[in-house]
Amino acid sequence: MTERLDGRQAPPADAAGGPSTGPAAPPSKKSRLGPSPAVAIAFLLPAALLLGIWVVYPIVYSLFRSLFDATGQGFVGLGNYATIFTDSGMLTTIRNNLIWVVVAPIVVTTLGLIFAVLTERIRWATAFKLIVFMPMAVSLMAAGVIFRLVYEENPDRGVANAILTTVHDTFSSAQGYPEARPREGDQSQVADQNGAVVTKQPAQAGQPVLIPIVGVRPEFMPSDAQPARAPAAGDGLAGTVWFDFTPGGGGVNGAVDGSERGLPGMTVEAVGSGGEVAATATTAEDGTFQFEGLPAGSYTVRLPQSNFEASYGGLTWLGPTLITPAIIGAFVWVWAGFAMVLIAAGLAAIPRDALEAARIDGASEWQVFRKITVPLLSPVLLVVFVTMIINTLKVFDLVFIIAPASVQPQANVVALEMWRVSFGGGGNQGLGSALAIFLLILVLPFMIMNIRRFRRGDS
Amino acid sequence: MRKGRTAAILAGLAVAVAACGNAPTTTAPTGSASAPASGGAKPLEGVTLEVAAKWTGAEQKNFEQVLKAFSDKTGAKVTYASTGEDTGAYLGPRIQGGSPPDVAILPQPGLVQQYADQDALKPLSDEVISEIDANYTPYWKELGSADGQVYGVLIKAAHKSLVWYRGQAFEDAGVQPPTTWDELVTAAQTVADSGTPPFSFCGASGWTLTDLFENVYLSTAGPENYDKLSKHEIPWTDPTVTTALEKIQQIVKNDFLVDGTSGTMQTDFPTCVSKVYGTDDAAMVIEADFVAVEAVQSGAKVGDEAKYFPFPKVGDTAPVVLGGDVAVAMKDSPGAMALLQFLASKEGGEIWAKLPGYLSPNKNVSPTNYPDELTRQLGQTIVSAGDAVRYDMSDLAPSAFGGTDGKGEWKVLQDFLRDPSDIKGAQEALESEAVKAWK
Numbered sequence: 001m002t003e004r005l006d007g008r009q010a011p012p013a014d015a016a017g018g019p020s021t022g023p024a025a026p027p028s029k030k031s032r033l034g035p036s037p038a039v040a041i042a043f044l045l046p047a048a049l050l051l052g053i054w055v056v057y058p059i060v061y062s063l064f065r066s067l068f069d070a071t072g073q074g075f076v077g078l079g080n081y082a083t084i085f086t087d088s089g090m091l092t093t094i095r096n097n098l099i100w101v102v103v104a105p106i107v108v109t110t111l112g113l114i115f116a117v118l119t120e121r122i123r124w125a126t127a128f129k130l131i132v133f134m135p136m137a138v139s140l141m142a143a144g145v146i147f148r149l150v151y152e153e154n155p156d157r158g159v160a161n162a163i164l165t166t167v168h169d170t171f172s173s174a175q176g177y178p179e180a181r182p183r184e185g186d187q188s189q190v191a192d193q194n195g196a197v198v199t200k201q202p203a204q205a206g207q208p209v210l211i212p213i214v215g216v217r218p219e220f221m222p223s224d225a226q227p228a229r230a231p232a233a234g235d236g237l238a239g240t241v242w243f244d245f246t247p248g249g250g251g252v253n254g255a256v257d258g259s260e261r262g263l264p265g266m267t268v269e270a271v272g273s274g275g276e277v278a279a280t281a282t283t284a285e286d287g288t289f290q291f292e293g294l295p296a297g298s299y300t301v302r303l304p305q306s307n308f309e310a311s312y313g314g315l316t317w318l319g320p321t322l323i324t325p326a327i328i329g330a331f332v333w334v335w336a337g338f339a340m341v342l343i344a345a346g347l348a349a350i351p352r353d354a355l356e357a358a359r360i361d362g363a364s365e366w367q368v369f370r371k372i373t374v375p376l377l378s379p380v381l382l383v384v385f386v387t388m389i390i391n392t393l394k395v396f397d398l399v400f401i402i403a404p405a406s407v408q409p410q411a412n413v414v415a416l417e418m419w420r421v422s423f424g425g426g427g428n429q430g431l432g433s434a435l436a437i438f439l440l441i442l443v444l445p446f447m448i449m450n451i452r453r454f455r456r457g458d459s
Numbered sequence: 460m461r462k463g464r465t466a467a468i469l470a471g472l473a474v475a476v477a478a479c480g481n482a483p484t485t486t487a488p489t490g491s492a493s494a495p496a497s498g499g500a501k502p503l504e505g506v507t508l509e510v511a512a513k514w515t516g517a518e519q520k521n522f523e524q525v526l527k528a529f530s531d532k533t534g535a536k537v538t539y540a541s542t543g544e545d546t547g548a549y550l551g552p553r554i555q556g557g558s559p560p561d562v563a564i565l566p567q568p569g570l571v572q573q574y575a576d577q578d579a580l581k582p583l584s585d586e587v588i589s590e591i592d593a594n595y596t597p598y599w600k601e602l603g604s605a606d607g608q609v610y611g612v613l614i615k616a617a618h619k620s621l622v623w624y625r626g627q628a629f630e631d632a633g634v635q636p637p638t639t640w641d642e643l644v645t646a647a648q649t650v651a652d653s654g655t656p657p658f659s660f661c662g663a664s665g666w667t668l669t670d671l672f673e674n675v676y677l678s679t680a681g682p683e684n685y686d687k688l689s690k691h692e693i694p695w696t697d698p699t700v701t702t703a704l705e706k707i708q709q710i711v712k713n714d715f716l717v718d719g720t721s722g723t724m725q726t727d728f729p730t731c732v733s734k735v736y737g738t739d740d741a742a743m744v745i746e747a748d749f750v751a752v753e754a755v756q757s758g759a760k761v762g763d764e765a766k767y768f769p770f771p772k773v774g775d776t777a778p779v780v781l782g783g784d785v786a787v788a789m790k791d792s793p794g795a796m797a798l799l800q801f802l803a804s805k806e807g808g809e810i811w812a813k814l815p816g817y818l819s820p821n822k823n824v825s826p827t828n829y830p831d832e833l834t835r836q837l838g839q840t841i842v843s844a845g846d847a848v849r850y851d852m853s854d855l856a857p858s859a860f861g862g863t864d865g866k867g868e869w870k871v872l873q874d875f876l877r878d879p880s881d882i883k884g885a886q887e888a889l890e891s892e893a894v895k896a897w898k
Contacts, residue, residue, distance in 0.1 A: 153722055181714075183652070214652035215714070221654075245653050249633010316721045320877075404663040405544075406724045406873045408865035420865070423551045427573075 059440065066433035080434035093412040096324055097442075100395060100413065104328050105388035109381060111332065112339025116347050117369065119340070129344065133337035140334065144401030147330035151317035151402065161314025168312040177220050177263060178310035183212040183244050187254055195305035198271075202298040209239030209301045212254050213263060216243050221261070226286040228262035237299060238290040241266045241283050262287020266307050270299040318403065320410040327402050327411060331395065339384045346380030347373070379453065386450045393443050414439050501534030506794040511540045511549065512564035512784070516729075517752045521814040528810045529801045535794050544664075546570065547858050550789075554579045559789035562798055565611065566784055567854035567862055568602045574787070575605035581788040583609050584796045590803045594821045602850065603785050611785035612803040615811075616820040618837050619670045619747040619780040619851060620770035623754070625735050627764065628655050628742035636768035640678075643771045644709050650742045656717040658710060659741035661731035662724040662876050665869025669853035669861065670780065671745050672872060676703040677849055679774035689852045691897045695889035704875065704882045706773050711879045717741035724877055729753035736765055745770070747782060748837055752816030761815070762833050779840065782851040783820060812838075860896035867892045 034040070069076050084090050115132055119125040135143065152158030155165045182190045182197045190197050190211050203209045208231050221243070228242030242262045244253060251257040266283040270291050278299060281289040317326045350373065358368050374381070396415040403411035412420075414435060422432025514522055519541060526537045542549035546566055553559045559579065565571060574580050583591075588609055591600055595613070603611030622643075624636065629646075632653035637643040647657035661667040677685045680699035687693045688700070716723045717740045726734065732750050734740045737757035744750060754765035770778050786802055788795040801807045808821040812828035818838055826838040853861030853868055860867035871892060875885040 153718070153725055179714075180654075214654075216654045218654055243654075246633070247631055247653075249649075316725075318725050319721050404725045404727065405665060405864040405869075406663045406877075409870055412865070420548075420863075423548045427547060427551055 062433040062436045062440075066430060066437050068430045070428040070430055072430065076430065080431045081438070083431060084434060084438055089409055089412070090417065092410065093414055093417045096411065097393065097413050099324055100328065100392040101389055103325075104331055104392045104395075105385050107328070107332050108335045108339050108388050109343075109385045111336045112343050112384060113374075113377075113381065115336065115340040116343040117373065119344065120347060129337075129340065132340055135334045136337050138334070140397040141401060143330055143334050144398045147326075147333070147398070148318075148402050150330075151326050153314065153316055153318065155314050158314070158317070160317055164314040165312055168314075176265070176307045176309060177213070177216050178308060180213050180216045180220075180308055183214045183253060185253070188212065189254075195308060197303040197308075199301045202273075203237055203239070203270075203301050204298075205237045205294075205296065209237070210254065210256065211239060211241045211301070211303065212244030213241060214243070214245055216245075216263070222264055224285050225261040225264055227258065228256050228260050228287040230256050231288045231290065236290055236292070237270060237294055237301070238288065239268075239301065240287045241268065241289065241303065242287040266303055269302045269304055270294055271302050272297065272299060318407060320407050323403055323407050323411040327398050330398050330402060331392070334398075335388065335391065339388070342384050343377065343380055346377050350376045383450065383453060386446050386453070389446050390443055390450070393439065393446075414442070501532075503533040503535035503794055503797060506533075506535040506792075508535055508537045508562065508792070508794045508798060509540060509560040510537055510562045510564065510798070511542050511546075511560040513542045513544060513546050513566055514564075515541050515543075517756055518749065518816060521752075521811070521817065524814060525802070525807060525811045529798055529807070532801070533794075533797060535797070537798065545864065547573075547862070550574075550579075554789070561788065561790045561792055561795040562786055563789050564614070564784050564786045566782075567858060568611075568783075568785055568850065569855055569858055569862070571603060571611050571785055571787060572605045573858070574789075575608070575610055579789060580605075580610045581791045581795070583612070583788065583799065587612065587796055587800045587803060590800050594803060594805060594808075594823045596822060598848075599783075599820050602783070603787075611787040612799055613783045613820050614786045614802045614808075615784040616818045617747040617749055617782035617784075618818060618840070619782050620674050620778045621748060621750070621767045622743055622745050622770055623732075623735065623750045623765060623767045624743045625739065625741075625759075625764060626766050627739075628653075631655065632742070636766075637771050638768075639771050640675075640706060640709075640773040647710060647715055647743075651714055655742050656715060656740065657742045658715050659717045659726070659731045659734040659744045660711070660723050660876065661726055661728040661744075661746070662720075662873060663727040664731075665864060665873055666853065666862070667728055667731070667746055668872040668876060669868050670747065670782075670851065671707065672703060672868075673780045673849075673852045674745075674770045674778040675706050675773050676700070676852075677778040677780060678770070678772055678776050679703050679706065681774070681776055682849060685849050685852065689849075689855050691856075691893050695893055696886045700886055700889070701882060703773075704885060707875075708879045708882065711876055720877060724873065729756075733757045748818055748834070749816045751834070755815060761831055767833070779848045780851055781848055782854060856893075857896040860893055867896055 065072070066080050067075060067077060069079075084094075115129075119128050122128060138146070149157065150159045151161075153161060155161040182188065182192055184191055189201070189209065190199050197211060197213070199209060199211075210230070225243075228240055230240055231238040240256060240262065242256060242260055244255075244260060245251070246257050246259055251260065262283065262285060264283055264285045264287065266287075266289070268281045268283060268289045268291075269277045270279045270281075272278045278297075279291040279294045281291050283289045315322060317323070354372055354376070355368055358372050363371070394415045395413055396419065399408075399411050399413050399416050400419075408416075418432050418435040418439065421435060422429045510526065512519075512522065519539065523539055526539060529535065530537055540560060542563075546563075547570065550559065550563055554574070554577065565574075571580070591603075591609065591612055599613045600609065603609060603613055628650060629636070632646075632650040632655065634646040634649050637646045650657040660671075673685075676688065676699070679702050680688070684693065684697075684699050688695070688697070693699075711720075713720050717734050718726070728746065729750075731744050732746070732753040733756075735742065735744045735757075736754045736759035750767075751761045751765065754761060759765040770780075772778075786799055788799055803821070805821065805823045808819040808824035809828050811817050812819050812824050813830060815830055815834075818829075818834065824838075826835045829835045829838055855861070856868070861869075863869065868889060871885055871888045874888070875881070
């Protein structure tokens, strides 16, 4: 296979030596049909020259440069290549590239196929295709800027989290005081226990339970909250939950001072000695609560964690864990339209009679799709797939723009690392060249594969 | 006719080359302008200059006003090109490609040495050096020199030992500006109790974290250790570093950070400033004097709502860490030298000083030029600061360690902010990065 490939894919310099009678015909040395070698050389020279300057020379020079250190003076042999495979940051980079190559082309090709097949059936196919294809008109850089905004963590700014929180809040909405916590310390009656607030000592009936809370964000403070007051000493178990912070400072910690406000709507539980909830109460506008119909005994008072749950804020898209999937999402948005258009073109070329014959024979639509459409489309699918692999291997701009600087090491890919190593910071163009050659070696098999497919398609 | 066309084609090519060098927004510089005729009102009429610096936004606008003053005076046409955060990444390819800007403003003195080694800098002319001698203390001249040769002039200083706060947040919580570290931690706790997260850190901009570390380290370990660590003469695994990181640990806990740790890691400078003064989410932001520019952008008035206090004493030394930008000539053109001379002069410094967010290291620029009282005080401290002042450590380090996104000290401190419990791991990571960078 390789021999045949080499034979047919002779580089321009060699081809210039012999006659070239067209790409499909085997070269024949004995009977010449084409022009003389001189004419052939004259015609090939401009192309060969340009390719030499812009393709061959840079590759050869990169290869040469990759054997030297940062200054370009010291010969390091394969040292730069050894660095690529030993440095932990580089290994993350290579791992990320693997994820990209495995995930992105499959998702893009599958989505493209689904869109292409479905648009055949709908009335507004052209409009739909236009919309899906439109991201192709946006440069990758602009797409990166767009998705940087989409993935903003704050739901007020980032669309992704705005959708997530809206969906989440329609099912369950948080009610309470997120990020608030008890005022702790030796003189405090209460302590934090796994997010819930509990009294340290069992509470006694007739003795009010004071639960000081601090760190209540202004936006979560209910407008109907009244100044806190200690409950009237009665016979039942009662107490006060209040915001133990006097605006402007002052006030005694752990004591209900004049201007401090109660925290209404808190759920309070009286927990028996066996850990069972004996009674539940809700605080009033002044923060007081009272357990009704509670049998005499010793109870711990607890504010369950549900009082302090933060409202759902969506996902940290731009954090270290989700960053690569998030950027792949942006990549899919850009390229799905391209895949769809190519596949749709292939779809249009499928002979209708094969599909109709299958339908007449009683095949279901799914069977037609699986047994007829996909096999007939496979050459196009492969071209799209391989093109996407090459695109993912050299992905640069999206990662550079979407990943915030603090997670760039986690989101890094080979092409970005190559640029960063060569021109950013260290200025180590030896290592950068080694990375470039590494990338070239990764891309090469897919390039050859694509070229071969195109040739087969031609003949 | 023919000549005109050739010139047009050449200009087109020059633009294309400049575009290859990541400078799509700039016009092509013409370095080979004829020498200015002596005398005349505008000696540099027809000369085009390109200046590259990292400033954007309001800082860029202010600098362009200074450039305009230079143009008005000399007749030279000056274009500004923004290098973005990573100056090395911008200038590197342009130097390699043989079309550097006439004047570059380097954010780190370390780059002066680096580019001098590459022969990319032009030694300053005698006129510029005499201007420097007249207006600067030897300490600043030293910062712009490499191997005994003067290449750069420090045109803008940054006071990095400040903590900015929102007056209303402190009033609501009833706390006073702290003077020691323990007071700062207590104040932060009180502010947190009042329901306002005390700190807004710029976790996505690694340099802000190095500034925090440098202040704490200078204060706890003292100037001598600071110098040693700057030159990597003591390892980062040194116990003094442990102490500094332990102090930082006290204030980077989740309860103290606006939007929590994960939100902080995505907040860059200046977004962290707008979280204090724009959306009023947090109470304090620890950064340099140039926060003022962004605070004004967020609608706060400096001295009124936007206030600051000196970085509190953590150990024995009250820290004063400075940063600064060094202007260098990358082309041997008379226009470049004239611009550097203008920037180093009293005249240029005073034009700039009247704009917000600028501090001049020029001792002859009178602090009365600054637009507000607070800046005046700062300017005085910089001019009169003695031997205890230290230059920003990360800016003295090789840029692979102290000046690159996602590498070296920036990365390790970001990882430390993400998980402040692992001090030992952070120190070992810092040391291994430092070994790689210094080698």
